[in-house]
Amino acid sequence: MSDSSDKDKADRGNDTASDAPYEVGNKKPPRHAQFKPGVSGNPKGRPKGSVNLHTRVRQGLRKSIMVNRNGRPTRMQVLDIISNRLLEASMKGDLKTIQYVMQSDQASATDAPAEDETANLAVGATPDNKTLRRMLARFSHLQSKDAEADS
Numbered sequence: 001m002s003d004s005s006d007k008d009k010a011d012r013g014n015d016t017a018s019d020a021p022y023e024v025g026n027k028k029p030p031r032h033a034q035f036k037p038g039v040s041g042n043p044k045g046r047p048k049g050s051v052n053l054h055t056r057v058r059q060g061l062r063k064s065i066m067v068n069r070n071g072r073p074t075r076m077q078v079l080d081i082i083s084n085r086l087l088e089a090s091m092k093g094d095l096k097t098i099q100y101v102m103q104s105d106q107a108s109a110t111d112a113p114a115e116d117e118t119a120n121l122a123v124g125a126t127p128d129n130k131t132l133r134r135m136l137a138r139f140s141h142l143q144s145k146d147a148e149a150d151s
Contacts, residue, residue: 098136
């Protein structure tokens with residue numbers, strides 16, 4: 001039997017410690033799997049400078065592109081274009097976009113401090129909150145009348 005145990009020790013090869021017994025268990029990995037200082041456990045991991053999806057979306061929203069506005073080519077950020085289209089759709093009477101605009105406005109009012117009134121005047125294309133609330137009330141009222149007529 002001593003021949004087989006000697007052979008097992010020789011097969012392990014990378015055991016440089018003494019013949020003292022070593023228990024493998026909680027916080028005691030096998031000796032061949034122990035970490036070496038200064039060597040990464042994932043050497044081919046995420047490369048430096050790579051960006052995740054969230055970062056790419058944020059960069060894409062801030063990208064500036066050329067659009068025709070009032071017959072003239074204008075540079076605008078993608079985020080501004082999306083918000084303008086949302087507001088235009090809500091002003092045309094799309095109930096879902098009206099609800100979304102109102103919810104996002106209420107959420108931003110609770111999260112952010114009050115804006116300066118002159119900043120709203122500079123935008124020009126953004127309708128004020130009173131107008132949006134009246135539109136939402138009117139379309140909600142019309143929708144409830146349509147539901148009553150259908151039943």
